[in-house]
Amino acid sequence: MVASGKGGTGKSTVSVLLGGRLAAHGKRVLLIELDSGLRSVDIISGVYGKTVYDIEDVLSGRCEGDKAVVQSPLYPGLSVISAPYEGGVVETAGLQRLCRAMADVFDFILLDTAAGMGAPFKAAAACAGQCLLVLPPDPVSLRDGRIVSDALYEQGLREIRLVVNRLAxxxxxxxxxxxxxxxxxxxxxxxxxxxxxxxxxxxAAAAGSALPVDCAAFEAFDRLARRLLGQRVGLLVR
Ligand SMILES: Nc1ncnc2c1ncn2[C@@H]1O[C@H](COP(=O)(O)OP(=O)(O)OP(=O)(O)O)[C@@H](O)[C@H]1O
Ligand SMILES: [Mg+2]
Structure with a gap:
């Protein structure tokens, strides 16, 4: 799961770009956006306008999970299930069932959560084996990240990793x-x-285009993917 505490820290951006790099390394990756009403994964991943069914349709039983899966045209190999444009509560048992079923087909399932610790956060925490906390390096975001980290730890999720985003x-x-x-x-x-x-x-996010491969951010996401795959690569892009 990808979480933060505060909104707008870069969760959806990291989810898409990380998913894209894991897919580029040959992994089968499904990204599920759980942020009902505040979609952004669809633009960043390029599936905007291609979505017929969303996660709420799946969780409420209106369609099978595979019907809601859309391939990202920007990041080959990345599959996306979008959040609905409005409404819908992410129910834990339904998300757990979906993740279990999808785990047979995908190597990685990324759950992009909403800000705060509401229903999408709780449902994702009940499914996840690891949490990436995406935080900009400012005192308030970091402090809120600690609160989220403590809450996850209390719930029994011990694999918590920090992604410092927007380092200038x-x-x-x-x-x-x-x-x-x-x-x-x-x-x-x-x-x-x-x-x-x-x-x-x-x-790239504003234009709905792919992140150019020759920039530092691209290299940083590739390093994150490789570190998750167990490779020994340095943290910092020079
Ligand atoms: N490393 C970065 N450099 C520059 N801009 C960034 C970076 N990461 C994210 N952004 C920008 O920050 C804004 C918020 O990003 P994003 O939508 O990914 O955050 P979020 O945590 O998913 O937000 P929400 O809590 O609303 O779901 C976007 O405009 C995005 O382009
Ligand atoms: Mg988001």
């Missing part, structure tokens, strides 16, 4: 957060990736 050259200069060690210490989770602030990423 000036980030640690204003003194609000000293360095990456302080991010790790505040959240109390192992650091698995550092994604740079990226104009290319914003342009």
């Amino acid at each position: 050259p000036h980030t640690f200069k204003n003194g609000a957060v000293r360095d990456l060690d302080e991010c790790i210490d505040t959240v109390c989770a192992q650091l698995i990736a550092v994604i740079p602030e990226s104009a290319e990423l914003q342009r």
